[in-house]
Amino acid sequence: MTKETRPLVVILVHGTWAKEATWAQEKEALSNALERIEGVKIVRFNWSSWNRFTTRRKAAQELAEVIKEHRNADQFIIAHSHGGNIALASLKEDESLVKGVICLNTPFFTVLSRDNKFFLNYLFGIILLMPTFILFGLWISCNWHWLTLFAGGILNLPFIPLFIWFTDTWVPKHTAFLRKQLELPVLKNTPVLCLTTPDDEAFGWLGLLESISNIPRLLTAQWIIIVYISITSLLLIAGILPIIAVPWEPWLTSCEKPDNIFATYMLFFLSLNYYIYFSYLVCGIATMPFSLLLQGISQGTWMLPFAGVLHRIVISLVPVGSNSIEFFEKDVAGTGIKHSLLYKDPETIKFIIDWINRQRGV
Structure with a gap:
């Protein structure tokens, strides 16, 4: 099967406290745009969404199994918030099965050594x-x-x-x-697209916790x-x-x-x-x-x-150390918290679709 004819699988991963998030469901703006891609299969990965380190680690292991099930397809992961940390952690053993990871408003954990x-x-x-x-x-x-x-x-x-x-x-x-348990894997070849909004409430809150x-x-x-x-x-x-x-x-x-x-x-x-x-x-x-x-x-x-x-433990806008990173900050108009606006924005959705096609060489 040639590169152009390989099936496309897009895995949607929600964030903390957002089990069965609306944005990842059918008939929503992002899903509708993805379904217009010929031959696409959308996989909605649901995890418990509890804000626990061990919960996210378990979710990453389960996501890794889902990725292995579609090893013969061009796979992309679209993740929101802490779902991005889960997505990266799922690639710890084998990143070659995924062609790209798209993270929306993800606060990445970076673990720095200290002189104790x-x-x-x-x-x-x-x-x-x-x-x-x-x-x-x-x-x-x-x-x-x-x-x-x-x-x-x-x-x-x-x-x-x-x-x-x-x-x-x-x-x-x-x-x-x-440190081994906390730090995210460094992706050597897999492209990572990081999209965020200015004044994201989650980054402000986590930054305050980090300072304290x-x-x-x-x-x-x-x-x-x-x-x-x-x-x-x-x-x-x-x-x-x-x-x-x-x-x-x-x-x-x-x-x-x-x-x-x-x-x-x-x-x-x-x-x-x-x-x-x-x-x-x-x-x-x-x-x-x-x-x-x-x-x-x-x-x-x-x-x-x-x-x-x-x-x-530092909160960063991009996964530190990964080799292929694209970062964009976009001010999105709309009601509600800024942390949850990107996946509804038509321009952002179009940018995501174009980025996926570009990575596939279509």
Whole structure:
């Protein structure tokens, strides 16, 4: 069968929360235009449309099976919104079965690597600080000897090998796994047409979620941590040296609380330092849901809440890395949200039909 006589199959993929979307049904503008192409077969791919990462991954696997069923045809995928991410993910194993992908208002996920060294040091510092702070508080309030402060440091020693294992082995392994699950495949040969509208509400919303989910990372810039650690170290040394110079007897379990300004100073400083760490931790935990909302509430991998910590998930207008991309932005008039106007626009529909014919060489 020659290239010109190969049958044409167009697969329509709806987006999130749009099961059996109207635009993909019969007698709608896009379907009517496609049906005027001689010998075309329209396949309407319906998935559950839930905004979950695992749901979209499952849908991509099912779409890949649909594509294999029509391997002897010229296949094109027209997808709206997150349907575009599903379409690209379905081509992870074999992109050669599809001649082109058309994405309407699709917010593509791009997963960028992060240097987690300083973030992990900062986060782990909270854990190391807690027993020291608690023991020092007991000394001040219960008249325990200042040796408890030193004991707090000793108690932290077992955390060191655990921290080394955590940062050198566990984190890289699970970070690589998570990225593999999240990132879209890079299409080397399949053309991708990306059409969008200005001021798309979905891009604005997802961009806001992305910014919020990155708030904890803004506080872990290398220079901020170096300056903060330097200042706190100097203050700690300045406060603790006069205290350890006070005579003490190692065999005593307690003694009178030192009645001097240094004890007050140390309690205030450690309290302030502790609450800074604690506030940062609360901020990090509080913003995790935004990372979940960005990628979709997930089931099946507990690592996804940490996606915004271990990676930076960016929303882009095109699938980054793919070799053959065409991008057009068109301002479409009409009522309703701008995110759902392109597939109704006559000029856009004509452009899509012409693009399909051009890819087929017709």
